[in-house]
Amino acid sequence: DVKVTQSSRYLVKRTGEKVFLECVQDMDHENMFWYRQDPGLGLRLIYFSYDVKMKEKGDIPEGYSVSREKKERFSLILESASTNQTSMYLCASSIRDRDNSPLHFGNGTRLTVT
Amino acid sequence: AQRVTQPEKLLSVFKGAPVELKCNYSYSGSPELFWYVQYSRQRLQLLLRHISRESIKGFTADLNKGETSFHLKKPFAQEEDSAMYYCALSGSGGSNYKLTFGKGTLLTVNP
Numbered sequence: 535d536v537k538v539t540q541s542s543r544y545l546v547k548r549t550g551e552k553v554f555l556e557c558v559q560d561m562d563h564e565n566m567f568w569y570r571q572d573p574g575l576g577l578r579l580i581y582f583s584y585d586v587k588m589k590e591k592g593d594i595p596e597g598y599s600v601s602r603e604k605k606e607r608f609s610l611i612l613e614s615a616s617t618n619q620t621s622m623y624l625c626a627s628s629i630r631d632r633d634n635s636p637l638h639f640g641n642g643t644r645l646t647v648t
Numbered sequence: 649a650q651r652v653t654q655p656e657k658l659l660s661v662f663k664g665a666p667v668e669l670k671c672n673y674s675y676s677g678s679p680e681l682f683w684y685v686q687y688s689r690q691r692l693q694l695l696l697r698h699i700s701r702e703s704i705k706g707f708t709a710d711l712n713k714g715e716t717s718f719h720l721k722k723p724f725a726q727e728e729d730s731a732m733y734y735c736a737l738s739g740s741g742g743s744n745y746k747l748t749f750g751k752g753t754l755l756t757v758n759p
Contacts (some may be wrong), residue, residue: 569749576749576752626692634741636697637684638693639691
């Protein structure tokens with residue numbers, strides 16, 4: 535079974551801090567994604583990556599960056615955290631070569647910026 | 649641009665009653681539609697996709713291109729169906745890079 539692991543379940547950071555959210559998957563998936571999940575807004579794609587060192591902006595990339603140095607790991611970086619980045623962050627992975635293969639999600643990281 | 653609309657934020661039914669979660673989409677090409685579900689304290693997971701034309705946990709969904717809808721239905725709701733449900737759309741061509749999610753419907757099945 536695919537395992538997508540997000541390093542922290544809960545995180546509290548101060549405004550202006552640099553924040554790293556880590557995600558690791560163990561099924562050799564090419565695609566990895568970062569979403570944020572907010573009540574009433576659903577899931578919104580921040581960034582995705584379809585290969586090592588490759589990245590593409592999603593719908594709401596402002597204030598975020600990502601890093602994919604190894605196939606199994608995809609990091610989300612908040613360069614200078616702000617209170618409007620308080621949210622639930624979901625990482626996901628999928629196989630690239632299968633048409634519309636399902637996304638496998640991690641448990642999420644609930645980030646609070648104070 | 650692709651868009652997914654779930655008109656109901658909340659839906660409450662009694663156990664044994666039929667349930668229908670609505671999903672409408674906007675897309676100029678040939679879409680791929682999905683339903684994802686998140687049970688309490690569990691991760692988001694795929695429930696079903698239209699190309700499979702299968703029934704999962706008693707749920708079915710039919711793609712209606714004329715009405716641009718992909719409603720999720722179950723004839724007899726169970727308490728364990730209580731969860732957040734998201735409809736999602738991917739453009740044709742097989743890429744799920746641009747999977748667009750609706751805002752979700754929280755289903756509560758009362759005993």
